Amino acid sequence: MIVVEDLHFSYPNNVEALKGISLTIKDGEFIAIMGQNGAGKTTFIKHFNGLLKPASGTVRVDGEETVKTSVAALARNVGFVFQNPDNQLFSETVEEEIGFALKNFGYDKETIEKRITWALNLLSLEQYRKTSPFLLSGGERKRVALASVLAWDPQTLILDEPTIGQDHDQKEKLRQFIMQLQTQKKTVVIVTHDVEFVAECNPRVLLMREGKIVADGIAKNILTNPQLLSESSIVLPQIAQVFTKLSSLGLPKDVIDIYEAKEVLLRKAKESHVK
Amino acid sequence: MSVFDGLKFRKVYSPIHNLDPRIKFIYVIAIFIAAILFSQIIPLLLLFILQIPFVLLAKVQKQWLRSLRGAAFLATFIFVINILSTYFTSNFSLTALNIENAASMTLRFVVLVESFSVFFLTTSPDHLGLALEQTRVPYEFAFAFTTAVRFVPVLAEEAQTIMDAQKARGLELEKGSLLKRIRNYIPVLIPLIVSAIRRSLELAEAMESRAWGATKKRTNLYLLKLHRGDVVLIAVTATVLAVALYALLFVPIPPISSFF
Amino acid sequence: MAIIEISNLSYTYPGASKPSVNDVSLKIEKGEFVLITGPSGCGKTTLCRCFNGLVPHFYQGELKGQVTVAGKDISNSQTFDLAKHVGLVFQNPENQLFALSVEKDVAFGLENLGVPREEMRKRVDWALNLCGIYALRERSPHEVSGGQQQRVAIASVLAMQPEIIVLDEPTSFLDPLSAEKIFEVIYELNKKQGITVILVEHRLDLTAKYTDHLIVMDEGKIHLEGNPRDILYSDETKLIGVGIPKATLLYKMLKKDGLKIGGKTPLASDELAEELLEAFGKQ
Numbered sequence: 001m002i003v004v005e006d007l008h009f010s011y012p013n014n015v016e017a018l019k020g021i022s023l024t025i026k027d028g029e030f031i032a033i034m035g036q037n038g039a040g041k042t043t044f045i046k047h048f049n050g051l052l053k054p055a056s057g058t059v060r061v062d063g064e065e066t067v068k069t070s071v072a073a074l075a076r077n078v079g080f081v082f083q084n085p086d087n088q089l090f091s092e093t094v095e096e097e098i099g100f101a102l103k104n105f106g107y108d109k110e111t112i113e114k115r116i117t118w119a120l121n122l123l124s125l126e127q128y129r130k131t132s133p134f135l136l137s138g139g140e141r142k143r144v145a146l147a148s149v150l151a152w153d154p155q156t157l158i159l160d161e162p163t164i165g166q167d168h169d170q171k172e173k174l175r176q177f178i179m180q181l182q183t184q185k186k187t188v189v190i191v192t193h194d195v196e197f198v199a200e201c202n203p204r205v206l207l208m209r210e211g212k213i214v215a216d217g218i219a220k221n222i223l224t225n226p227q228l229l230s231e232s233s234i235v236l237p238q239i240a241q242v243f244t245k246l247s248s249l250g251l252p253k254d255v256i257d258i259y260e261a262k263e264v265l266l267r268k269a270k271e272s273h274v275k
Numbered sequence: 276m277s278v279f280d281g282l283k284f285r286k287v288y289s290p291i292h293n294l295d296p297r298i299k300f301i302y303v304i305a306i307f308i309a310a311i312l313f314s315q316i317i318p319l320l321l322l323f324i325l326q327i328p329f330v331l332l333a334k335v336q337k338q339w340l341r342s343l344r345g346a347a348f349l350a351t352f353i354f355v356i357n358i359l360s361t362y363f364t365s366n367f368s369l370t371a372l373n374i375e376n377a378a379s380m381t382l383r384f385v386v387l388v389e390s391f392s393v394f395f396l397t398t399s400p401d402h403l404g405l406a407l408e409q410t411r412v413p414y415e416f417a418f419a420f421t422t423a424v425r426f427v428p429v430l431a432e433e434a435q436t437i438m439d440a441q442k443a444r445g446l447e448l449e450k451g452s453l454l455k456r457i458r459n460y461i462p463v464l465i466p467l468i469v470s471a472i473r474r475s476l477e478l479a480e481a482m483e484s485r486a487w488g489a490t491k492k493r494t495n496l497y498l499l500k501l502h503r504g505d506v507v508l509i510a511v512t513a514t515v516l517a518v519a520l521y522a523l524l525f526v527p528i529p530p531i532s533s534f535f
Numbered sequence: 536m537a538i539i540e541i542s543n544l545s546y547t548y549p550g551a552s553k554p555s556v557n558d559v560s561l562k563i564e565k566g567e568f569v570l571i572t573g574p575s576g577c578g579k580t581t582l583c584r585c586f587n588g589l590v591p592h593f594y595q596g597e598l599k600g601q602v603t604v605a606g607k608d609i610s611n612s613q614t615f616d617l618a619k620h621v622g623l624v625f626q627n628p629e630n631q632l633f634a635l636s637v638e639k640d641v642a643f644g645l646e647n648l649g650v651p652r653e654e655m656r657k658r659v660d661w662a663l664n665l666c667g668i669y670a671l672r673e674r675s676p677h678e679v680s681g682g683q684q685q686r687v688a689i690a691s692v693l694a695m696q697p698e699i700i701v702l703d704e705p706t707s708f709l710d711p712l713s714a715e716k717i718f719e720v721i722y723e724l725n726k727k728q729g730i731t732v733i734l735v736e737h738r739l740d741l742t743a744k745y746t747d748h749l750i751v752m753d754e755g756k757i758h759l760e761g762n763p764r765d766i767l768y769s770d771e772t773k774l775i776g777v778g779i780p781k782a783t784l785l786y787k788m789l790k791k792d793g794l795k796i797g798g799k800t801p802l803a804s805d806e807l808a809e810e811l812l813e814a815f816g817k818q
Contacts, residue, residue: 266792
């Protein structure tokens with residue numbers, strides 16, 4: 001569980017990036033943090049594994065204050081996958097890359113072997129076990145980076161912009177993967193601009209603006225609020241855009257899912273005999 | 276990263292900043308030559324004092340003093356070595372003149388370092404790059420210089436991100452023996468180098484796509500023109516050199532110790 | 536005559552086991568706005584680089600077939616010659632800007648071409664204004680946002696006044712709002728300046744509405760080509776794994792379930808909304 005109390009943070013150039021955030025994330029939640037560039041999203045998530053420490057206020061991960069704990073210690077429970085996989089790939093083989101963190105955390109050889117195999121299979125990378133990560137395609141490198149973080153099975157997984165540069169199929173696989181993690185009661189936090197992706201997943205959404213959380217609710221409610229979104233320069237998901245324009249038909253306003261949209265419209269059509 | 280902040284040129288507008296870098300450079304070389312010509316302390320002191328109006332006009336006092344502090348270590352080292360070598364080579368005796376000579380050597384070093392410091396503090400990389408382009412330096416070098424400067428902040432940020440990413444995988448950069456700590460930097464260096472290579476490839480593609488190499492006679496959007504201030508500086512430079520030469524040839528300069 | 540003609544193009548990167556582009560033929564007319572899409576690795580990026588000669592000259596490798604761009608055969612023309620006719624804007628905004636100020640970057644191509652200073656100044660200001668970044672001209676590229684950087688990249692290509700501009704996933708790293716702004720700039724360039732635009736994109740929900748010539752690639756070949764309204768409605772496209780706009784998908788689903796809705800496949804939310812209002816209006 002992550003508990004944040006009145007978090008304030010400023011960068012060395014004295015710009016206050018986080019202006020008093022309070023929040024609780026329970027185990028097993030799926031959260032999407034959204035907001036404009038510069039709202040403080042990445043600054044905020046870096047507090048969850050101690051990369052950044054609060055200037056004032058507290059951040060507690062499983063009861064431990066991050067101020068009192070090292071990044072390495074916090075990392076055991078909070079896995080962080082950065083946006084660009086090339087910022088972490090350095091090993092000669094995919095196998096070594098995945099084993100890196102396990103070695104750092106001091107697991108014994110047998111466990112490391114088991115975990116590596118498990119992670120490789122989880123992300124369909126077994127065929128690349130002995131391949132150099134640098135020879136893989138962009139999408140494959142992203143999977144290696146993800147595998148190397150999942151390898152030590154952290155309770156919480158943070159993904160910074162996981163959908164950038166991914167095509168439709170890759171995004172769909174990612175969505176399914178997150179659903180799988182959810183069934184294992186893992187906490188997943190993503191930072192993203194991708195409204196369509198969030199609309200498909202329907203997680204809890206935290207909307208940030210100028211260092212504060214300005215909205216906290218499920219995607220359905222937040223992504224259908226045109227005022228909130230325009231203040232954060234976010235575009236409504238397509239389905240929501242359609243429904244805003246259909247307000248004269250008296251349809252519900254909080255539809256973001258395509259299947260729900262179909263049902264609602266077909267029902268309305270039956271009522272008005274347009275079928 | 277605070278280290279790299281020092282390399283980020285601050286856009287200050289002062290008469291010194293606006294001077295043509297080529298003229299500034301010639302001035303610095305003139306100071307360099309004058310400093311080498313003299314080994315007595317009085318002219319060296321004068322040369323040092325000559326820097327001060329420039330520093331004040333350019334409003335870079337704080338940074339200049341900081342670089343002075345940096346040079347102080349090496350300067351002290353030079354002074355001590357000088358004193359010690361004179362001491363041991365002249366039968367364990369030290370005269371006031373010896374000390375003065377050691378001080379002169381040190382001061383000469385300081386003058387050299389400080390005049391270059393003023394140059395770099397008051398010349399933006401853009402300006403410097405432009406100057407390089409407009410002298411007979413081959414364009415490839417000027418381009419390499421400006422591109423390198425352009426990417427310094429980018430690389431610095433990337434280095435920080437890479438360190439964060441690896442720390443988030445349990446890498447502890449501060450722990451362990453010296454050897455272990457050096458090895459711990461491999462997971463930081465490799466991604467940085469690979470990224471630099473990838474970046475240069477992308478840059479090369481972009482350059483090719485914008486007609487790189489189309490003609491040997493490259494033109495330039497900007498033109499460095501000499502202004503009033505530059506003419507004044509040329510005059511100052513010429514005066515300094517003339518006075519220096521005259522003094523060297525015709526004016527006997529007593530050491531300070533002779534006044535006591 | 537078409538401004539771009541490609542016949543039976545196949546290209547293999549040095550050391551690769553199979554071609555990235557496999558027997559591709561296509562024709563693009565002057566003034567068109569062409570959209571190319573397809574799953575990762577389908578060859579669209581390689582195809583982009585054929586348009587301005589980076590393939591084969593920069594990458595070497597094996598090229599078969601014929602590519603004629605603005606009347607020039609790319610195999611026999613130098614990249615810097617082709618650069619006068621075809622501008623290429625890349626995915627990563629940061630890595631295509633090298634100068635220390637925005638306007639110097641925009642001038643870069645012109646400096647390389649040896650354009651005299653007065654003419655250069657005019658063209659740089661013109662390009663800056665068309666892309667809406669004149670106010671940023673003295674800023675350093677690192678100080679401006681990703682969306683603004685891409686506009687600088689577009690301006691620096693525009694300044695060379697090419698007949699064709701190719702953009703390879705220019706908004707990958709940008710948020711949807713900045714992406715929309717980029718597409719608007721590109722669309723204006725196509726409509727008002729008559730520049731032929733070739734845009735490679737995944738985000739069909741934002742871009743399909745601009746074009747009537749859509750090309751869907753997969754595994755190095757062109758699988759589908761034609762009007763987006765036909766292509767995105769067909770079932771085949773879904774199989775290739777292309778991200779069909781939700782508005783189009785919903786339309787298709789409703790139609791299949793018997794909803795009496797108009798015949799024109801919508802590509803964007805406003806089009807779908809219009810059709811729905813019409814359909815429900817007919818009570």
